Amino acid sequence: MNNFRFCVGTDILFGKNQLKNLPKAMQVYGKKVLLVFGGGSIKQSGLYDKLLFELKDFEIHELSGVEPNPRVETVRKGVEVCREKGIEVLLAVGGGSTIDCAKAIAAATFYEGDAWDMVLNAADGSIGKTLPVCTVLTLAATGSEMDSAAVVSNLETREKLTIINSGLLPKCSVLDPENTFSxxxxxxxxxxxxxxxxxxxxxxxxxxxxxxxxxxxxxxxxxxxxxxxxxxxxxxxxxxxxxxxxxxxxxxxxxxxxxxxxxxxxxxxxxxxxxxxxxxxxxxxxxxxxxxxxxxxxxxxxxxxxxxxxxxxxxxxxxxxxxxxxxxxxxxxxxxxxxxxxxxxxxxxxxxxxxxxxxxxxxxxxxxxxxxxxxxxxxxxxxxxxxx
Amino acid sequence: MNNFRFCVGTDILFGKNQLKNLPKAMQVYGKKVLLVFGGGSIKQSGLYDKLLFELKDFEIHELSGVEPNPRVETVRKGVEVCREKGIEVLLAVGGGSTIDCAKAIAAATFYEGDAWDMVLNAADGSIGKTLPVCTVLTLAATGSEMDSAAVVSNLETREKLTIINSGLLPKCSVLDPENTFSxxxxxxxxxxxxxxxxxxxxxxxxxxxxxxxxxxxxxxxxxxxxxxxxxxxxxxxxxxxxxxxxxxxxxxxxxxxxxxxxxxxxxxxxxxxxxxxxxxxxxxxxxxxxxxxxxxxxxxxxxxxxxxxxxxxxxxxxxxxxxxxxxxxxxxxxxxxxxxxxxxxxxxxxxxxxxxxxxxxxxxxxxxxxxxxxxxxxxxxxxxxxxx
Missing domain, CATH: 1.20.1090.10 (Dehydroquinate synthase-like - alpha domain)
Known part of the structure; x- marks a missing residue:
């Protein structure tokens, strides 16, 4: 058995209707939220409306259209919103791609150069301060809801790379299996x-x-x-x-x-x-x-x-x-x-x-x-x- | 599957010589330490000396003699030292009894009444603020190094009761299997x-x-x-x-x-x-x-x-x-x-x-x-x- 460090403090809220416990868990990080999501599926399923209802006391900004294998262009868009609006916490609602995109935004917001530069130099310490990320998971797959990694793609350079940093670990993740029924x-x-x-x-x-x-x-x-x-x-x-x-x-x-x-x-x-x-x-x-x-x-x-x-x-x-x-x-x-x-x-x-x-x-x-x-x-x- | 919450952020430092990583993990909580331990076994094994060497930049106070099935009298003693010396962090070195004793001290230090009163009323919210607890485990048994519970005994009233509070979860635990060889x-x-x-x-x-x-x-x-x-x-x-x-x-x-x-x-x-x-x-x-x-x-x-x-x-x-x-x-x-x-x-x-x-x-x-x-x-x- 090799030496290891295990430090995974994500607050997992697992089960039916756990969304109602999200505001209390999230408010400690701030009220200005960037809601990150993919296509329209969370609107079709009704999750989007439920979210807005639960988060009525928060100031919500949106970044939609995160693609599968999230691209650095989308990360750049998110960074812009975070800086402009003074976002305090990111809420990723979706599967691994959406969560990974939010994580990359969380780190790149405080990176002085371009987001792809940060990804390329992550192993050399390009990631410093990060915004807190919370998640509402809608797809059981990548485990991004409880780990410190994110994968970002650059179709231009044909690269798909992983960044890892303890600051990327979600602070809180809502895991309601019913959100994966569809x-x-x-x-x-x-x-x-x-x-x-x-x-x-x-x-x-x-x-x-x-x-x-x-x-x-x-x-x-x-x-x-x-x-x-x-x-x-x-x-x-x-x-x-x-x-x-x-x-x-x-x-x-x-x-x-x-x-x-x-x-x-x-x-x-x-x-x-x-x-x-x-x-x-x-x-x-x-x-x-x-x-x-x-x-x-x-x-x-x-x-x-x-x-x-x-x-x-x-x-x-x-x-x-x-x-x-x-x-x-x-x-x-x-x-x-x-x-x-x-x-x-x-x-x-x-x-x-x-x-x-x-x-x-x-x-x-x-x-x-x-x-x-x-x-x-x-x-x-x-x-x-x-x-x- | 019932709903559940899982939030266990203890920083586990597992493996050989992990003691050397303890100072960095512990110093964020403060420099005034109450070292809690049992009998002389950590002195015999050499762990005590190693600890003092690693923690030479900390101000160390000691509470020794914690008994198996730790007693409320010992908790009271610890509370007294914490209050008198302005202890900032507790370091329990031992098995479950020692860790449980440190946890009870961590909570009782801020409790206005008697420590046993706090134990009796734990389910009704007697535990508020707590001191941070770190641990160096020397016995694989109770799991107290990574949970939010402590068991305290009162031989006078023939009671052995459990207190549970998220504030009792150790911040950091050193798990070096070699510390259990003896x-x-x-x-x-x-x-x-x-x-x-x-x-x-x-x-x-x-x-x-x-x-x-x-x-x-x-x-x-x-x-x-x-x-x-x-x-x-x-x-x-x-x-x-x-x-x-x-x-x-x-x-x-x-x-x-x-x-x-x-x-x-x-x-x-x-x-x-x-x-x-x-x-x-x-x-x-x-x-x-x-x-x-x-x-x-x-x-x-x-x-x-x-x-x-x-x-x-x-x-x-x-x-x-x-x-x-x-x-x-x-x-x-x-x-x-x-x-x-x-x-x-x-x-x-x-x-x-x-x-x-x-x-x-x-x-x-x-x-x-x-x-x-x-x-x-x-x-x-x-x-x-x-x-x-």
Whole structure:
């Protein structure tokens, strides 16, 4: 077990009608609010009206139209409003993209240069003071409601990069499973893949972390149990509730306590969505099983076998490699059952940019230095070809 | 899944040599420290000297001699020092008793009346402002390093009561597994029982909480795996590390997210240690299996069967009641394997005070109103008799 720091003070208000407790939790940060949201879905669902009713004592400004894979242009727009209006607290209402956009705005408001500059230099301390961010989650997926990270895209430079800073951790998050009842099938499926991916990215590692691994398995089993139910019956409260809480716990530090970083599949997928703007969860579902097959070897087989037995109930009597391969097959079948496209060809992506993507991935991440199984440019191209 | 609030911002510094990060984490609260500790064990182990070295820029006052099941007299002593010296932050170095004592001092310092008065009226809002509490944990057991509760005893009135307030949540806790290498066998065993008990107290409930239940099972399996190793090889880092992190996660809200309260066995055990000052973990090990047998019925059998299968790998093909009984037997055998006395007779407790204890337990808790299986005075006496 490696040393670790765990400090996640987000005030989680979980359950039905928790919106009514938001004003009290939020008012300590100020009254001038920038409400950040995406398309019209929160207006259609009635959440927007409910929000305005609960927040009638606040001064509300709006930034709408945050796109999936939020773009730096939108962040810049938000920064402008925050500075002009003297915004005191950001309220992100939506899924991970909306929350990530709000986080980036929270930091960039106090950054003197351009927002993309801040993103590029985040690892070198470009993020200082931040505005407080609160969230109302409407999609179980990224875990951004309870973590300190945000992912921002720049379509111009074809980059999708992650910033991490303790100031980005939401102060308060309202998690009402009913706010996810109206999430469409495809997004429910992609979100479920995203949750599982966050767990698997850290589950596969070489450290001995018994407790952390068992918690990872608990989360994986939860998504396996409830994602199909949520697809079948979108208004099933228990299914939505379990997926929602799993989303938050998957990436708040609990699943990598005592472990090193990995995130190989995320880094590869970020290239796909930077180049093709595909849904993050879909990209992960395509990449993950092929990454697993590529890195399965004498050194890693024990972990993959444990994954197969503990998560997928694969027969313990099989040989280790058989167990491992059976586990990967189970994962693939599960993703297929969620009706997710499982090859790049199905989402119209060819090999044109594979070399450039591999080069960029290696340059901007620790793929060839710190991963569970080190990956250089050649390896990444090979994995991407397996995904075709 | 019931509504819940989860807000646990303790800054956990986990791992080897984390003590060196304590000054930075603690200095934001002030420089005038009351160092709270128990007997001489932190002097013997060298931890005391290391602490004084790291904290050389702080003004340190001391309150030593905190007893197991900390007493209100010691709390009063601490309050006096805090007021006289203008203490700004409490640093508890020890196990749950020491931390609980520091928490009670943190609250009672600002309470105008007597400390025991504050404890008696905690549910009615007697706790207002509190001093910040930091901890250096030396025993994996109570989870007090990452929760908002403290238990204080009054031997005069034979009462052992719990206070809960968000202000009691430690600001920062140093969890270095090496600080538990020197914990004696009996305490390692009793601490392990305590961790398991915290999980089982909330695991057994009637709510549907799939994810929470799987996390509970992960924690139970961790203690089952590592408590025997820690007893066999006290300096096994992985064993001590897993037990330590399990202790914190068992009672910080993660294991009862979405559930109602229960704590039947704790409430019954508190009477035993209030009357006889026995080790908390030993009392729990004696009471728990008998409580299980007493409350096992048609309504509860499914949960006990799940416990048996998922935690103890009991054969799924058995009939539900057979599974349940087998699970209880496994638990009992496990406690025995830890060399814990398993009957009240073995710790020289007879039935003299059973009626009075049952009466007090019902009066001061929700045992007959909110428990998983409601227990009145007669039930408690019956369970205690089963423990003889």
């Amino acid at each position: 999430v469409p099938e495809a997004q429910t499926a992609a979100g479920s893949v995203d949750i599982m991916s966050h767990v698997m990215e850290v589950y596969f590692g070489s450290e001995k972390t018994f407790l952390t691994d068992r918690i990872c398995e608990a989360l994986l089993k939860t998504v396996i149990q409830f994602a199909p139910i949520a697809l079948e019956e979108p208004r099933d409260f228990e299914a939505r509730a379990n997926l929602m809480w799993a989303s938050s716990l998957a990436i708040n530090g609990l699943c990598n306590a005592g472990k090193a970083h990995d995130w190989s599949c995320h880094y590869i997928e970020h290239e796909l969505s930077a180049y093709y703007d595909i849904t993050h969860g879909v990209g992960l579902a395509i990449v993950t099983p092929q990454w697993m097959r590529y890195v399965l070897n004498e050194n890693t087989v024990d972990k993959f076998a444990t994954f197969a037995v503990n998560v997928w109930n694969v027969d313990e009597k099989l040989d280790k490699f058989e167990q491992a391969n059976e586990g990967i097959k189970c994962l693939e079948s599960f993703f297929k059952k969620l009706a997710i496209p499982m090859t790049l060809s199905e989402v119209n992506i060819g090999e044109t940019h594979f070399e450039a993507m591999a080069k960029h991935a290696v340059k901007h991440t620790g793929l060839n230095k710190y991963s569970y199984v080190l990956l250089n440019e050649k390896d990444i191209v090979a994995i991407l070809k397996m995904c075709l | 914990v004696p066998e009996a305490q390692t065993a009793a601490g392990s029982v305590d961790i398991m008990s915290h999980v089982m107290e909330v695991y057994f409930g009637s709510e549907k909480t799939f994810l929470t239940d799987r996390i509970c099972e992960a924690l139970l399996k961790t203690v089952i795996q590592f408590a025997p190793i820690a007893l066999e090889e006290p300096r096994d880092f992985e064993a001590r590390a897993n037990l330590m992190w399990a202790s914190s996660l068992a009672i910080n809200g993660l294991c009862n997210a979405g559930k109602a309260h229960d704590w039947s066995c704790h409430y019954i055990e508190h009477e035993l240690s209030a009357y006889y000052d026995i080790t908390h973990g030993v009392g729990l090990a004696i009471v728990t299996p008998q409580w299980m047998r007493y409350v096992l019925n048609e309504n509860t059998v499914d949960k006990f069967a799940t416990f048996a299968v998922n935690v103890w790998n009991v054969d799924e093909k058995l009939d539900k009641f057979e599974q349940a009984n087998e699970g209880i037997k496994c638990l009992e055998s496990f406690f025995k394997k830890l060399a814990i006395p398993m009957t009240l007779s073995e710790v020289n407790i007879g039935e003299t005070h059973f009626e009075a204890m049952a009466k007090h337990a019902v009066k001061h808790t929700g045992l007959n109103k909110y428990s998983y299986v409601l227990l009145n005075e007669k039930d408690i006496v019956a369970i205690l008799k089963m423990c003889l």
